[in-house]
Amino acid sequence: MNLPCGLPDTRDESQHLRELLDHNTDWIWEVDAQGRYTYVSRMVTAMLGYPPEQVLGKTPFDFMPPAEARRVGQAFGAIVAEQRPFAGLVNRNQRADGSIVVLETSGVPLFDTQGRLVGYRGIDRDISSLGERVLQLEAVYESSPVAQCTVDREGRMVMSNRAMARLLGCEPEQLAHAGLQQLMPEAWQQVQADFGCLDAGGALQEYEFAWRQRWFYVSPQALRDARGDVVGLSMAWLDISARRQAEHHLTEANRLLAQYARQDYLTGLFNRRHLDEQLGAELARARREGQPVSLCMADVDYFKRYNDNLGHLAGDDCLRAVARALDRSAMRPTDIVGRYGGEEFVFILPATDAAGALSVAEHLCRQVQGLALPHPDSPLRRVSISVGVTTWMPGPAGGRHAPHQDGSLAGALLRQADQALYQAKEQGRNRVACLPMEPQGPTG
Missing domain, CATH: 3.30.70.270 (Reverse transcriptase/Diguanylate cyclase domain)
Structure with a gap:
């Protein structure tokens, strides 16, 4: 078929686009609402050791060790429940030869014309050279006895560990992007004051905070983006109830x-x-x-x-x-x-x-x-x-x-x-x- 001069051949464009996706250093993919792969670029073979046809119809969790599948499944389930985009989800995958590759996954939701979620489109990047260290740091963060969380400027807890969940009396998955202003209104007032201090060029101060008949020593740190703008606070909550009780007893003893x-x-x-x-x-x-x-x-x-x-x-x-x-x-x-x-x-x-x-x-x-x-x-x-x-x-x-x-x-x-x-x-x-x-x- 001859095309009019000046009009592109859509078949050539489609082939060109496919070649770009297949030769991209990142693995491009799409999944349906049930999390099954409906499209994978050929880079999946370099990352997982499987050809695309052996990946289509399966889920990302089919290629992860069982414990990792449960961990990532919980995190991804919270993302799907909110139908929101995500980035930087680090996960371990098992290659066809049994070796482990560490990927960083990002994606955006896909909706039909009625606004219903039909799947996700995203990319995986091989970060094995530093991924294990990232996962180890995440494990340390998660298992730390000190309650830790990251709060953005809207008060969302974008990151928190199990100790923080115990402090708040919640399950860890309940804290994903929960609002600090609802969970701890008194703390949110202090966080707002900290943001105001940083915006005015001041320095953050550590402080002691009472919560549910316990005392905590709170250490806030500013989180900045590439331009240096403050985008959130990282906070560590150290339980000092025993120290405060000892100080009370000492004060009482001195009074006596x-x-x-x-x-x-x-x-x-x-x-x-x-x-x-x-x-x-x-x-x-x-x-x-x-x-x-x-x-x-x-x-x-x-x-x-x-x-x-x-x-x-x-x-x-x-x-x-x-x-x-x-x-x-x-x-x-x-x-x-x-x-x-x-x-x-x-x-x-x-x-x-x-x-x-x-x-x-x-x-x-x-x-x-x-x-x-x-x-x-x-x-x-x-x-x-x-x-x-x-x-x-x-x-x-x-x-x-x-x-x-x-x-x-x-x-x-x-x-x-x-x-x-x-x-x-x-x-x-x-x-x-x-x-x-x-x-x-x-x-x-």
Whole structure:
């Protein structure tokens, strides 16, 4: 048949196209909706050792070792379910002579005029020289105990390992291109912030993240394309729950140690060391603010007789009961009560003048009397206390003192309260005595 001049011979074009496909270094193929080969280029013989006619009608999995067929079959099944194109699917194939060839497979879906999926068209490339290493790295990635995933800019998890699936409580195949914004909304917020940081030229920071009552140390890394544009994030999730729990226990232990360091072992009140520190701090504050500080020193009356008559265990119980009564008597959060030693207790009353301190001291006496604790060797026949009170008011130059002077002033204030306590005992016990201190300037 003669063709009009200038019109191409379609038979020649078809033959030319077939020759191009058959001599391409990649293996070109088509499969139907059931995954059976409907077309293979002659390069299949170079790759698999089979002529095209022995490949047509079979599936790609017929040429793979059983374990590999299952692995790739799961991955390809997820691709077909979404009817999407794919690229870079690395797989092992068994040649006609029994040797193994590693191929990289890419393909696009084919649809009929009604939009129904009728198959896939794609290429296979021999990457045996580096394919085994790729598969080994994939195996390491897949079996790693550290949860790892790759997230694109739309939040799709384009790659994840089994540890990531366990973290999310999913099967691995459920994570293929799943949305991070649905699976972990809190994490997606952080990922969006990371993308924003990279777009602004910043550097990513590692962080700790709580998820389902566990803690993870997350290390994000930017993934860039050939042009250097950020296309995704690679993220590793290290479970640090045990470390966080240990840190919590350590913090709690340190808190208890700090508490014990300032607590009297017998009564649970503040101990002498903490009282001395607090008194110094309150005196410094009083100097700055021009406010008075009052001190009450209380002592259990005839306590030695109580111990000798009823025993030391009963004496300890008595001190604990008195301590509880004194502690309940603290009217304000700023009032500080503690055991100063033996049967002596100290009340620090910031911003309290002499009249206010006297009222507090009398209230302390009534509180202890209200316990009605029997005391066979006391004239009152029950436990009572005596209280010495002193009050200090900073002088007009009080704001210009040296910090160390508050230590000597605290000692003077304690001695004055102790002297007042001695007077209360001399006057018959179960009473209050007051000895105010003179206002002092910078010399204390």
